[in-house]
Amino acid sequence: MNHLLFKFFAPALIGGVLVTSASAAERADKPPEAKIDFVDIDKDITLRRMVVRNAHPKGTVLLLHGFPESVYAYKDIAVELGKDYDVHAFDWPGYGLSSRPSTDRFAYAPKDYARVLGQYIAKAGLDRSTLTIYATDIGALPALLLALDEPDIAKTIIVGDFAPFDRPAYMYESLQALKAQPKADQVRAFMNKNRDEILANTFFRGLPDDARYEIPREFKEDIARAWSDAGTTTPVDAFANYYAHFTRDQDHFESNVARLRTPVKIVWGEKDVYIKTDMGAELARKTNVELRVLPGVGHYPHLQAPAQAIEEIRASFR
Template sequence: MFDGFTQQRIRTSGAEINLRTGGKGPALLLLHGYPQTHAMWHKIAPALAERFTVVAADLRGYGDSSKPQTDERHAPYAKRAMALDMAEVMTELGFEEFMVAGHDRGGRVAHRLAIDHADRVTKLAVLDIAPTHEMYVTTDMEFATAYYHWFFLIQPFDLPERMIGADPGLFLERKMGHWGRDGTAFTPEAMAEYRRCFSDPATIHASCEDYRAAATIDLEHDEADMHRKLGCRVLALWGEKGFVGRKYDVLESWRKRALHVEGHGVPSGHFLAEEAPRETLDALMTFFSRPD
């Protein structure tokens, strides 16, 4: 799925990160969402690599990256810890400055990366999310119904782990079908990769910890930084057929957190890079290529 890319593993201070690199030019880090892996970028990463050095990584707890032991505060799965992994990965690869695009959970890690490492992230693209803090504090029945998994996955260990573990393939397919609007968008190769990785009990547990952290320690970090606005340019994209763009004023949500925000919807459900690869590629290529 990633012809011409090199796969490697990089050890950080808290995990071991699996990733693929390809291309040449300015560095562009791509971060995936739940319940996927870096494979979600396979339709657009080769084209991006014609202009950028693309780094497509598995977040800690997902794919073939390591699954660190957690603690009572879920700190090993805080977005701060996950973002630090990526900052250290980019240092190891020789990039002091870089751009980042994140989808879903990867967008939340990318947001924290741009806060904690503001001197290194030059541009940020977030795909189909509003800021975590805003989504939690404005929760209503419509949101809770559409994003029921946020409230299921944060239940105490090991209730969600046991329930998902009974049939992880079914859970993954139903979840992706619930969010997506084009079931034909997911290639057999990508789906096989998602099933392989999500069938690992360690991945199921780690992904629950990701969401438990989002509802606890991540909110503490977000509230402490609410007065800080991102200085880098931000591109917000969302699926026109999905929930986020219907429920939230996405641009206004991000303008509360950043000084320079632009963006628009693309003709897809939640999985932009797979359901609308051409439109997503065009938007990312234009944004990241433009001198600002």
């Protein structure tokens, strides 16, 4: 045998133990890794992202979070899906460790998030023809707004638990108040002041005590840290700015919904108190798409019932 090949591939005797290189089977059994890095979108926006790579992906998944979340909301789902797909997630501007520019440079409106989404897909080199976007809460309307202008943006978009139309009656009282002044500023101040209560209870509102579920510690610490940076835009500020432009962008989507050509799936938590299932039912009627309601599930299906979210995403590739 060539001595160089022997040098690199021969077993070694270390401390009396025979050590060999990992077999192909062992490498295959190694769980996928979620890696965190940063990507520049433009001169004002840098996004923190989480990526799970697969050596032979069957497609690509892009996970879009809501309020008050970050990429860590999807870590376990991303690792599981990474067994078959390349998986991406990023923090929206104003959330996690992504940029928090002033509102004279970035409006935090749904249409601005749609632009960021398109820029990320291009910058990351995602193959649109094999891409499934899974988006909830504030992440869903930007995905659909982008799809209006770029129907080939994804193979499938899965959306749920959000407000595509201006229907305040379908929304939680504090969310209704965010849509117009002067109440919007009052709600914004109250939410910033009551961070700890919001982080402790937001994910469980509307659910009975026996339906409370475990929130990963890493995720809780990450979103608490993102909300603690004094002197910068907090996630609540980003959320409030989103709502300041929400009605305009909802109206634009509703007036153009007939142009939507990208395949869409709608999935909703039955117990969502923030956005009633009536909103999902109306979206389903207007898009001629079936609404799937998840029994006993609240506003955050990916946290409460991750196995169901994973199955929805896998089904989009079949």
